[in-house]
Amino acid sequence: MSLSASLNNALTGLGLASRRAEIISSNVANADTPGYARRRLATNGPVTGVSANDISVRREVDANLQKLRRDAAADAGSAQVAAGFHTSLDTAIGDPDQAGSLQDLLSRFDTTLTAAIADPTSNVRLAAISNAAEGLADKLNSLGSQITRDRRAAETQIAKTVQQLNEDLAQVSDFNASIARMEATGRDASNLKDQRQVAVDRIAAAVPVTELPRENGRVALVSTGGVILLDGSPAQIEFSERPLVEPDVEYPTGLSGLTFRGRDLGTGRDGDGLAGGSLGALFDLRDNVAVEAMARLDTVAFELASRFQNTAVDPTLAAGQPGLFTDNGAAASATTPAGLASRLRVNSAVGPDQPSGHWKLRDGLGATTAGPVSASSQLQRLAGALRDSATPARQTLTATPTDLRGLTASFQSAVSLDRVSSEASYERFAVERDALVDLRDGAPVDVDSEMRRLLEVEQSYAANARLVQAVSQMMDRLTEI
DSSP, X not given: OOHHHHHHXXXXXXXXXXXXXXXXXXXXXXXXXXXXXXXXXXXXSOSTTOOGGGEEEEEOOOHHHHHHHHHHHHHHHHHXXXXXXXXHHHHHHOOTTSTTSHHHHHHHHHHHHHHHHHOTTOHHHHHHHHHHHHHHHHHHHHHHHHHHHHHHHHHHHHHHXXXXXXXXXXXXXXXXXXXXXXXXXXXXXXXXXXXXXXXHHHHHXXXXXXXXXXXXXXXXXXXXXXXXXXXXXXXXXXXXOOSOOOXXXXXXXXXXXXXXXXXXXXXXXXXXXXXXXXXXXXXXXXXXXXXXXXXXXXXXXXXXXXXXXXXXXXXXXXXXXXXXXXXXXXXXXXXOOSOHHHHEEEOGGGSXXXXXXXXXXXXXXXXXXXXXXXXXXXXXXXXXXXXXXXXXXXXXXXXXXXXXXXXXXXXXXXXXXHHHHHHHHHHHHHHHHHHHHHHGGGOOOOHHHHHHHHHHHHHHHHHHHHHHHHHHHHHHHHXXX
């Protein structure tokens, strides 16, 4: 080999060593940077005589691992939405032995009826019935309001998620254009690809997508339901947020779905256009999960109201008149709109703020004059309405005859089962997601390995430097001869 060839090879080795050192330093410095994939230097051809145009930087990303990670993140985000709703509702209901829980307040109401039956002459005990009934109604109001707030929060979050989705799609489109320009001029676009990956990750968490490669480093994004979100120009997803979501407002008559180019996009079932991910879970919460929870709670409220307005329980009432518990002052009806639990009120004639009317609890809400103060038959009928087993008029919880304690227990049991199931799903998906995140799409940065490579680069650099020095000395010697 000639001296010039040897010198050329040595200089090439120095250049490669310097570039490798730069890549290794970048890997170590960005080991914990989100979206960063380990780089390595690749040469397009033999090392001998390689030029700058023959050197490229490659991001070591496993597309299959990346897809699995994004799908796991979408599943975890979806499960987290459901788990958050069920957990907060279960906590608000409270454990049966917890003071202020739904079943505790029902037990207090039952206890006050028992005490008044023992001494119907006591105005204090009659007032205790009114206060306990008010506490029970307030608890149902609170639970109903919480479910409605969660639906409203879901509606707001849907609007924010759609806005972020559109912004991220536009951002990925801009990254595509910049990456294509850089690669067309032979420059390294790895940093832009890292940033694009972070944006695509956000999109995939909201809507599961498949990333498809395109020419010049571009990518296309297609949802699992087949909607092309990005292929050249980005899609513009539309959503009309409703400022106020009431319990009886439902999709599609009162609430908006997603549209794209005038076409409705489903989000609620597998195979729908934008199903899955946190966005699909928010729609499911708004349109199904919270609606079902309200229907179950309304079953408890309706059973409570209807039993006490039954003329067999209170013969002083005419058909259609409200009993002890009312629908905002009116009698509860089988056709009453959703949200009865939020509207449940104690009859104003015997409310805590009407002590002069508490005698009607003993004599009947429709009574015009007070009867014997020692009479307890009406109080016994009220207690019987609470304790007697009957088939619920609304069978969203059970079709088996039960008393009101059993019905509230069924309600809490249903919510608790949903909470346990959704939390288990979230934990499973979160573990899977975190494990895949740790793999960094097949390109994790092992700092120890990188430092070993840096030592190898140092040795290579030193060897090539010595070769340059030796060739230089030989050429100097030749010129002296």
